[in-house]
Amino acid sequence: MNQEMLKLSNLVKRYDGFTAVDHLSFAVFEGEVFGLLGPNGAGKTTTIRAVMDIFKPDEGDIAVLGHAPAEARAHVGYLPEERGLYRDLRVLDVLVYLAELKGTARSVAHKRALSWLERVELVEWAGNKVKDLSRGMQQKVQFVASLVHDPQLLILDEPFAGLDPINVGLLKQLIRELQQEGKTIVLSAHQMNLVEALCDRIVLLNRGQAVLYGNLSDIKEQYAPKTVRLQTDGPANLEGLPGVVRIEPRDGQVSVLTLADGSAQDVLRALVERGVVLKTFEVGTAPLEEIFISVIKEGSRE
Amino acid sequence: MNKVWIIARHEYSINVRRAGFIVMTALVPILGIIGLLASTFLGGQVPAFLESQFASMPSKIGVVDELGTFTPILPAYQERYTLFGDEDAGRNAVRQGDVTALLVIPTDYVNSGKVMIVSKDSGLTAAKIEDSSSARQFFVDHLLRDQLDPALRQRLANPVNPVLVNLADEGGAGGKGVDAIASIMIPYFLAIMLVLTIFVTSGYLLRSVADEKVNRVIEVLLSSVSAWDLLAGKVLGLGALGLTQVVVWVGSALVIGRFGSVLHDINIPLLARPEVFALCLVYYLTGFLMYAVLMGSAGALGTTMQESQQLAGIFSFVAALPMIFAGFVFANPNMILVRIFSWFPLTAPTAMMLRIPMAEVPTIDIIGSIVMILLATPIILWAGSKVFRMGLLMYGKRPTMRQVWRTIREA
Numbered sequence: 001m002n003q004e005m006l007k008l009s010n011l012v013k014r015y016d017g018f019t020a021v022d023h024l025s026f027a028v029f030e031g032e033v034f035g036l037l038g039p040n041g042a043g044k045t046t047t048i049r050a051v052m053d054i055f056k057p058d059e060g061d062i063a064v065l066g067h068a069p070a071e072a073r074a075h076v077g078y079l080p081e082e083r084g085l086y087r088d089l090r091v092l093d094v095l096v097y098l099a100e101l102k103g104t105a106r107s108v109a110h111k112r113a114l115s116w117l118e119r120v121e122l123v124e125w126a127g128n129k130v131k132d133l134s135r136g137m138q139q140k141v142q143f144v145a146s147l148v149h150d151p152q153l154l155i156l157d158e159p160f161a162g163l164d165p166i167n168v169g170l171l172k173q174l175i176r177e178l179q180q181e182g183k184t185i186v187l188s189a190h191q192m193n194l195v196e197a198l199c200d201r202i203v204l205l206n207r208g209q210a211v212l213y214g215n216l217s218d219i220k221e222q223y224a225p226k227t228v229r230l231q232t233d234g235p236a237n238l239e240g241l242p243g244v245v246r247i248e249p250r251d252g253q254v255s256v257l258t259l260a261d262g263s264a265q266d267v268l269r270a271l272v273e274r275g276v277v278l279k280t281f282e283v284g285t286a287p288l289e290e291i292f293i294s295v296i297k298e299g300s301r302e
Numbered sequence: 303m304n305k306v307w308i309i310a311r312h313e314y315s316i317n318v319r320r321a322g323f324i325v326m327t328a329l330v331p332i333l334g335i336i337g338l339l340a341s342t343f344l345g346g347q348v349p350a351f352l353e354s355q356f357a358s359m360p361s362k363i364g365v366v367d368e369l370g371t372f373t374p375i376l377p378a379y380q381e382r383y384t385l386f387g388d389e390d391a392g393r394n395a396v397r398q399g400d401v402t403a404l405l406v407i408p409t410d411y412v413n414s415g416k417v418m419i420v421s422k423d424s425g426l427t428a429a430k431i432e433d434s435s436s437a438r439q440f441f442v443d444h445l446l447r448d449q450l451d452p453a454l455r456q457r458l459a460n461p462v463n464p465v466l467v468n469l470a471d472e473g474g475a476g477g478k479g480v481d482a483i484a485s486i487m488i489p490y491f492l493a494i495m496l497v498l499t500i501f502v503t504s505g506y507l508l509r510s511v512a513d514e515k516v517n518r519v520i521e522v523l524l525s526s527v528s529a530w531d532l533l534a535g536k537v538l539g540l541g542a543l544g545l546t547q548v549v550v551w552v553g554s555a556l557v558i559g560r561f562g563s564v565l566h567d568i569n570i571p572l573l574a575r576p577e578v579f580a581l582c583l584v585y586y587l588t589g590f591l592m593y594a595v596l597m598g599s600a601g602a603l604g605t606t607m608q609e610s611q612q613l614a615g616i617f618s619f620v621a622a623l624p625m626i627f628a629g630f631v632f633a634n635p636n637m638i639l640v641r642i643f644s645w646f647p648l649t650a651p652t653a654m655m656l657r658i659p660m661a662e663v664p665t666i667d668i669i670g671s672i673v674m675i676l677l678a679t680p681i682i683l684w685a686g687s688k689v690f691r692m693g694l695l696m697y698g699k700r701p702t703m704r705q706v707w708r709t710i711r712e713a
Contacts, residue, residue: 052525054695070528078525084518089316100308101526145522 003030005065005153005184006051012059013046020046022208023060028153028186028201033179035195035216036188038205039296044188045081047205048157052078065152074103077151081158081188083142087131091117091141094130095148102149109148116144120170136167143171147178154178155186160194172198192289204292206299216288223291227284228257228264233277242266253279305527309535310542317506317543326502327547330495331554338558363431364392364401369411372444379440389420396420403427412445435460493655495551496582497625500590500651501618503544504597507536511601511690512610520694529691537594544590578658581668585658588675589651593621595686602693603706617648624653635660644671647678 006028013021021043028034038044050057053069064072086094092113099109117123120140125133133141143159156175160168168191175185175198189195195202202219204212212219231254238247238255243266246258257267264283271278317323366386367373375383384401386392392404406418421427431437439459446455514520523532596617604610624631624643631640635657643653644663650671657663692709 049521049695054521054524073526076525078522080518080521080525082518082521084516084521086513086519087517097308097312098522098526101305101523103304 004028004063005030006034006186007063008047008051008060009062010060011047011050011057011062013043013050013055013057019208021050021057024205024208024210025060026203026210026213028184030184031179031182032200033175033185033187033198035199035202036186036205037195037202037292042205043208044205045157046208048078048080048155048186048188051155052076072153074149075152077146077149077154079143079146079154079156079159081161083139085130085138085142085145088129090127090129091122091133092126095141095145098145099148102151104149112150113144113148116147117141119174120144136163139163140167140171143174151183153184153186155188157188158190159187160189160191168194192287192292196288204295206296211295211299212292220288220291223295226259226264228259228267229280229282229284230255230257230271231279233279236276237274238276241270305531306535306538309527309532310539313510313536313539314542317510317540318546320506322502323506323543323547326499327550330551331558334554334558362401364395364404366392366404366406368409369407371411372407376443376447379443383440393420396422403431405431493582493659494625494628496548496586496655497589497652499544499547500586500593501621503540503547504590504593505614506543507540507594508597508601508610508614509607510536510540511598511694512604512607515602515604515694516606524694529694530687533595533598533687533690536598537591540594541587541590544586548586581658582655584672585651585654585675588672588679589621589655592648592651592675592679592682593617595682595690599686599689599693602690604693605696620648621652624649624656628656631656631660635663641667645674647671647674650675 004027008027009025011021011024012019024043024047036044036047049055051062051064051069053073062069065075089097092110095113095116096106096109099113100106104112114123114126117126120143122133122137122140122144125137130138130141139159139162143156146154146156159171159175163171172194175187179185187195187199196216199216201215202212203210212223231252234253236253238244238257241257243259243261243263244257245260248256248258250256259267268281271281361382363383364386365372365375365383366389373385375385384395386395386404389404389406392401392406395401396404402421404420406420408414408416408418411417419428419431439456442455442459446458450458514523527535597614600614600617601610604613624640627639627643630637631653634640640653640657643649644657644667654663654668654671658668688709689706692705
């Protein structure tokens with residue numbers, strides 16, 4: 001579990017005087033789903049391209065499966081954000097060709113491609129040209145294309161972009177299954193609910209630097225101001241509760257309280273003392289999205 | 303290396319199925335079969351037919367004889383040539399269409415050789431008359447009248463009647479007459495076809511690279527193979543495609559030639575000078591390599607197919623220059639302009655492929671052009687692959703000339 005599948009040390013990449021990636025270091029361990037996150041232009045795609053050996057970094061080291069990126073290529077799968085397939089070729093031919101380029105034997109690639117198409121419910125389209133497929137189908141084919149050569153490390157750049165909710169669910173399920181099969185997955189996505197649902201650890205990039213890095217639950221613990229979501233039976237006075245810095249009224253007698261430091265337990269005790277009748281009382285944390293927004297805004301102010 | 307083969311095989315197998323390729327490849331065998339059928343009906347008159355097409359004399363010619371030597375017109379020529387009393391009458395006849403051209407032979411003709419040719423078109427008729435052996439015969443016969451033996455007069459008008467002897471065939475039926483036009487036109491035609499295959503197949507390369515870039519497949523490809531492997535695989539695969547075309551063409555020409563003894567006239571010029579074909583093959587392969595890499599880079603630099611094609615158009619234009627000036631090559635294969643084209647690496651393959659079938663090319667030009675090509679090819683390969691790699695990943699915007707230059711310099 002603790003083997004490093006990917007390790008970046010002080011990675012720097014500059015374009016024309018602009019530093020896209022600025023001394024970035026992080027590691028991805030075997031069997032985890034790792035979130036590579038950040039706003040647009042933060043340097044995610046540049047980092048991924050350097051890992052895929054599409055270009056060389058200006059400074060720093062990259063170890064993929066313990067090797068130089070060029071030597072590990074055959075064992076890494078890549079779903080780029082800039083998506084595309086040969087539109088005039090048949091689905092199966094595309095998948096077999098791309099797997100062959102990763103070093104998989106033709107017959108093996110053929111068999112695996114068919115079984116994967118079955119898994120994503122596209123096997124009856126195997127003989128069709130790519131351009132005959134809908135956008136969502138093409139995206140699933142592209143996802144399969146990153147897997148046919150049976151990689152140990154899978155890098156997915158925005159895999160959910162443009163998918164309908166049903167296919168998002170299918171893809172989410174597949175990522176979980178791949179993790180159970182022992183694959184390591186690096187996931188870059190903007191949908192924070194999906195990141196929260198899937199990732200074990202994350203790194204958050206902003207302007208080429210890591211601004212958050214570590215275990216997802218630790219980060220949430222550390223950064224999230226605690227919140228309490230409650231529903232009262234009828235209108236109630238919530239002012240002046242201990243440790244509460246903000247009250248956000250929602251529909252139907254629901255309020256979200258933001259706590260400064262004190263514990264939710266103190267709030268509950270105070271409410272009971274006031275005789276407020278509670279329907280629900282839920283201790284939560286701020287959504288990941290809000291943590292990111294505040295961390296990045298803070299970074300921009302500096 | 304293994305990946306280069308996979309890419310080469312892939313490129314070959316998808317392009318060999320393209321309709322454009324199949325049509326172009328089938329063109330030569332189909333033309334050959336049509337030629338075979340036509341020659342069967344024309345009864346062995348292929349060379350005569352070709353000559354009549356390429357150098358047809360006007361059927362009715364007027365003559366104004368200020369010199370006096372052409373009056374009266376000899377009986378053998380009276381059907382085609384008509385005397386007019388003065389130039390105006392003759393001009394009228396041209397205007398009315400009674401004669402196609404009017405020859406005005408001035409009093410100082412014997413000393414100056416000047417003949418005024420009046421016709422409605424712009425010089426074409428004059429050129430045909432000048433070239434025609436029957437017109438020369440007309441002049442010789444009238445100037446000498448019956449002073450000489452008719453056979454001798456005929457030789458004066460037409461002193462060389464070429465007979466090409468194929469050494470390999472000499473033991474058999476002996477030398478076979480070859481029409482000058484057929485012996486030049488056919489290798490020349492074949493050379494043009496070779497040049498065309500270079501353009502067509504390197505065009506496929508341009509298309510395949512631009513396609514991968516526009517479709518964004520390139521990112522996945524480059525995560526599996528290096529830009530160099532990709533370029534090498536494409537050049538190999540599409541080069542094999544071009545060779546397939548040439549093999550089909552030459553093979554079908556030979557097979558069809560076997561069926562029709564008439565087409566021996568065509569095969570002999572092809573077989574008589576095997577060194578021409580060996581050299582053409584050298585220029586073909588090196589030329590393809592250079593243009594393919596250039597087209598690959600152009601494909602990588604453009605952001606859309608149209609943009610790539612515009613860039614590639616510059617290279618195509620340079621490479622096609624010798625074809626644009628083909629008329630000069632035809633007129634004088636060793637003239638200075640043609641020699642310059644032969645020494646400049648980008649035009650050398652096309653220029654030499656057009657030139658070699660036409661004449662004995664000085665050995666220095668052959669060696670010089672090959673040396674220049676061999677010097678230029680590694681530079682083009684090296685710089686092209688750098689630009690190729692840089693261009694591939696730049697979506698949305700086209701790199702500026704400065705960026706391209708810096709990439710080449712920094713490499």
